[in-house]
Amino acid sequence: MAEQEQRIVGPDYLVAGRYRLRSKLGGGGMGSVWLAHDTLLDREVAIKQVVSTAGLTEEAAQEIRARAMREGRIAARLSHDHAIAMYDVALEGGEPWLVMEYLPSRSLAQALNVTEALPPLQVAQIGAQVADALSEAHAAGIVHRDIKPGNILIADRGRGAGTVKISDFGISRAKGDAQLTRTGVITGTPAYFAPEVARGDDPTEASDVFSLGATLYTATEGQPPFGIDENTIALLHKVAKAEIMRPVHSGDLTDVLLHLLEPDPARRPTMAQARDLLAQVAAGAGGSVSYVLDTPLRGADGTVPFWARRSATSGPVRANRLPTSTITGLPAAQNSVPLQSVPRPGPRIPVAPPIEPRPAPTPHSAVPLAVAIVLLFVAIAVVVVVVLMIAS
Structure with a gap:
């Protein structure tokens, strides 16, 4: 030893x-x-x-x-x-x-340190490809349990640039595995938990769907659906109540995101259905779903998006802003709102800060105006005198 x-x-x-x-x-x-x-x-x-x-x-x-x-x-x-x-x-x-x-890459979390948020159609393609892999995992009886921006990788160089892959099955569970955590204790990253997991239920395929939705929400909105709170227990209670903020930047992806983020796990799509919904958004009317699932990320100009390139370093400073660390041994949220009493729409629209009334303009002083008038008359008088002198 x-x-x-x-x-x-x-x-x-x-x-x-x-x-x-x-x-x-x-x-x-x-x-x-x-x-x-x-x-x-x-x-x-x-x-x-x-x-x-x-x-x-x-x-x-x-x-x-x-x-x-x-x-x-x-x-x-x-x-x-x-x-x-x-x-x-x-x-x-x-x-x-x-x-x-080994995939030379940056994580989705790192990409969000380069740019404030990602275009909804690119996020839809990322989600469709990850859901494609996870639907196969679910079919094999594997629940990931820690889907988050830090565990989604995008190749940032070489011929495979733009390739998307899900990683880190470190706290995954396969059906038939022995339980390695104590009852009532949860493991993962609270900002991307499904509400039922925050309340202490065992993670399931449906909770993976919610976590994927929370991850994609973060990519379009710039923050997780429950906001950012350094108090892990307070955040856990917010998650347990399904208090998400309605997305405002997700465009055509909005309805699919809200479907993935259903408070009731029974009403969420399966991972395979989520894949199809996301792929349809990414493909657009008349587009090819198979192309979306099989092709590395590309921007409107046909090249790898700037935030996915190795050379991309500029952008707003967001280091350590998003929650990334997997936490073990968290107690389940107690005394939270039962699932049945959570309002079905779930999301709440963030309230914009009140607009302060603009102060009334200060009246111009009458003194500078009077001085200007006097100077104008003096100038006119001087001109008249000069004209008379020339005429004489």
Whole structure:
């Protein structure tokens, strides 16, 4: 154990005698993700280092290992063009490392740091492609449980630029899996929760649909449907009551978004139906739905949108504005409004701040006006005198 704790993981570190780490791509509560080189197959991969179990009790360490192995098994069951592929689970010092497809990309959350919001038709295409992958996951009995802008990737360079993929099945659950969380405790990102999940119900395919709707809402409106609140518990209660703000920038996508964000899970579309609705919006009248599902994102000019390009760095400063971190161990919201009593329309229209009355203009002073008149008469008198002198 002491030898394991002394190892320093960093660039050039060799995992399982095969994967050489290059640089860290990111990290979170569930571990760190590295860019690595597969020395056996000579290709770039993303490799996820699960949170270290050093210093933990054997029971806690075993739970972390079980979560990692479960993520690997679940992701390996899904093979789809719009989902990050799972290649391998490598064991290093008894700890599992997840080896995945590497997609040079930026997340939807990062794209929203480049631009205030995205055009509704592009958001509809992103949603349709992600829903296509998730509908296959649901058909395989897999519920993602953490759909959010940070887990949707858009390739930002190379021949595949504009390709959309859903990632991170770290807290997913497959039917038949053992329960790894305590009853009444929820895991995920509250800003994108479905109301029933905030109240403590188990996540389902329907809650994935709501989370996708919340993610797409965020892409068009610039903030999640429940707003932004640093008080996680207060936000959780707002989510439990289904208090969303009606979208105002989503154009033709509005009706579909509201359908995905139905407070009652029984009234939401399935993920496959959501895919079809989103694809129809993106395709427009007479457009090709299959083209929408199979083609990387393109703008009106036929090129990759500026916010999805590697070189795109300008735009409003929004770093860390959107909630991105997955939170574990949240208590379900208590004493919230029962689902049956939530008004069916659900959304409320944000109230614009009152317009302050414009102050009455200050009357012009009479003194400057009188001075101007006097000066005018003096000027006329001077002109008359000069004319008379010339005439004489």
